[in-house]
Amino acid sequence: MDQDGALGEVRASGLRGRGGAAFPAGVKWGFLAGNPDPNKYILCNCEEGDPGAFNDRGIMESDPATVIEGITIAGYACRANRGYIFIRHGHSQPIDRTRAIIEQAYELGLLGQNILGTDFSFDMEVALTGDSYVSGEETALMEAIEGKRSMPRFRPPFPAQVGLFGKPSNINNVKTLAYVPEIIARGGEWFAGIGINGSSGTAILCLTGAITYPGMVEVPLGMTLRQVLFDMAGGVPNGKQMKLLQTGGPLGGVLSASDTNLDLVLDFDVFRNAGAILGSGGIIIADEDTCAVDLTRNLIAFCQYESCGKCFPCRMGMSHLLEILERISNLQGTEEDLTLMRSIGENMQAGSLCGHGQLGFNPVSSALRYFGDEFEAHIREKRHTGYCPEQVFSPRLTRR
Numbered sequence: 509m510d511q512d513g514a515l516g517e518v519r520a521s522g523l524r525g526r527g528g529a530a531f532p533a534g535v536k537w538g539f540l541a542g543n544p545d546p547n548k549y550i551l552c553n554c555e556e557g558d559p560g561a562f563n564d565r566g567i568m569e570s571d572p573a574t575v576i577e578g579i580t581i582a583g584y585a586c587r588a589n590r591g592y593i594f595i596r597h598g599h600s601q602p603i604d605r606t607r608a609i610i611e612q613a614y615e616l617g618l619l620g621q622n623i624l625g626t627d628f629s630f631d632m633e634v635a636l637t638g639d640s641y642v643s644g645e646e647t648a649l650m651e652a653i654e655g656k657r658s659m660p661r662f663r664p665p666f667p668a669q670v671g672l673f674g675k676p677s678n679i680n681n682v683k684t685l686a687y688v689p690e691i692i693a694r695g696g697e698w699f700a701g702i703g704i705n706g707s708s709g710t711a712i713l714c715l716t717g718a719i720t721y722p723g724m725v726e727v728p729l730g731m732t733l734r735q736v737l738f739d740m741a742g743g744v745p746n747g748k749q750m751k752l753l754q755t756g757g758p759l760g761g762v763l764s765a766s767d768t769n770l771d772l773v774l775d776f777d778v779f780r781n782a783g784a785i786l787g788s789g790g791i792i793i794a795d796e797d798t799c800a801v802d803l804t805r806n807l808i809a810f811c812q813y814e815s816c817g818k819c820f821p822c823r824m825g826m827s828h829l830l831e832i833l834e835r836i837s838n839l840q841g842t843e844e845d846l847t848l849m850r851s852i853g854e855n856m857q858a859g860s861l862c863g864h865g866q867l868g869f870n871p872v873s874s875a876l877r878y879f880g881d882e883f884e885a886h887i888r889e890k891r892h893t894g895y896c897p898e899q900v901f902s903p904r905l906t907r908r
């Protein structure tokens with residue numbers, strides 16, 4: 509298959525990025541393929557800092573060869589000459605296994621100069637993150653590979669024009685690239701035939717929290733949440749009721765486990781419309797004992813701790829949100845606090861440099877949408893609505 513043919517199959521597959529934004533991979537590859545620069549990079553994002561997500565790591569531990577093949581195909585289709593796999597510092601098993609497979613691929617002539625006797629040459633190496641959530645953001649990741657402090661860059665220019673080391677670059681999530689070898693082998697149409705509407709292929713989900721069978725599952729997009737959480741994962745243990753779901757990582761959303769939401773189908777657009785995102789596939793399940801306000805406080809504590817501090821709407825906005833949520837959790841919130849949070853959230857969304865600040869209000873807005881009555885109970889009736897620990901757990905106390 510020639511390079512345009514490979515790109516055409518990925519386009520035809522309808523494959524959308526699994527790193528969070530669900531952007532069509534074929535379209536993104538097309539930006540890079542069209543750039544005539546002789547030095548271009550393919551980056552694979554295995555930073556995976558979302559609490560509750562471990563599918564990228566699972567893939568890199570169990571089948572790094574498939575991902576390496578996917579990156580090499582991306583390099584071929586985009587006429588790039590070097591790939592980087594960016595893995596979270598400290599995830600030693602994926603790091604060691606990936607490095608070992610890259611070495612074997614060089615020995616077998618599957619990487620390096622003139623791969624399989626063709627005129628296509630492609631090199632690959634592993635680069636490590638600095639144990640920071642924001643280093644998973646695509647431009648912060650490039651800064652980290654370049655050996656700098658990993659903070660997001662201003663855009664434009666976009667990575668397809670000016671990326672790693674100032675060269676045109678394409679970045680995809682591990683899962684996105686892991687689908688590629690099979691798409692090329694079976695054809696884009698085969699992949700497009702799995703799934704629903706504009707969401708083709710499968711969802712690789714990580715189920716954690718109050719669930720009978722936690723772990724990683726791969727299911728066709730289009731299944732309902734109810735089928736996954738009850739039929740496959742056995743529902744909530746110990747006879748408790750399912751209360752809420754936290755999906756798509758800390759920048760995702762908080763969904764109530766209502767009948768309507770449990771009937772939602774796994775589809776990028778359906779989830780976004782419900783106020784959550786499918787994101788990287790993490791679903792944290794909470795039972796009736798969980799307090800929606802406390803959970804929201806916890807999510808914002810994570811986001812505040814991880815804000816890189818480069819721009820003030822996020823740096824200050826996250827701190828203000830956390831202060832207010834701690835106040836509400838301690839039953840000291842006021843009526844104005846809800847309006848104040850919305851105003852801070854709007855400013856963060858409009859003024860932040862990267863997705864961390866732009867999406868950082870999502871946990872609060874979605875929690876208010878589904879559990880507004882619990883916020884009001886804390887503020888008006890000075891009443892807890894679940895387990896609100898006196899000891900306030902936050903990443904400041906629990907990490908490092």
Ligand SMILES: Cc1cc2nc3c(=O)[nH]c(=O)nc-3n(C[C@H](O)[C@H](O)[C@H](O)COP(=O)(O)O)c2cc1C
Pocket residue numbers: 524525526527528529530531553554555556557558641642643644645646647679680681682684685862863864
């Ligand atoms: C704060 C922040 C953290 C992110 N962390 C990750 C991550 O750990 N893994 C990932 O694939 N994408 C992450 N992303 C999204 C990336 O910026 C980028 O969109 C993604 O790697 C593109 O891959 P895809 O097109 O295959 O989805 C993050 C974005 C933000 C704003």
Ligand code: SF4
Pocket residue numbers: 642659660814815816817818819820822823860861862863864865866
């Ligand atoms: S939005 Fe937050 S994480 Fe992103 S650059 Fe600004 S301060 Fe850093």
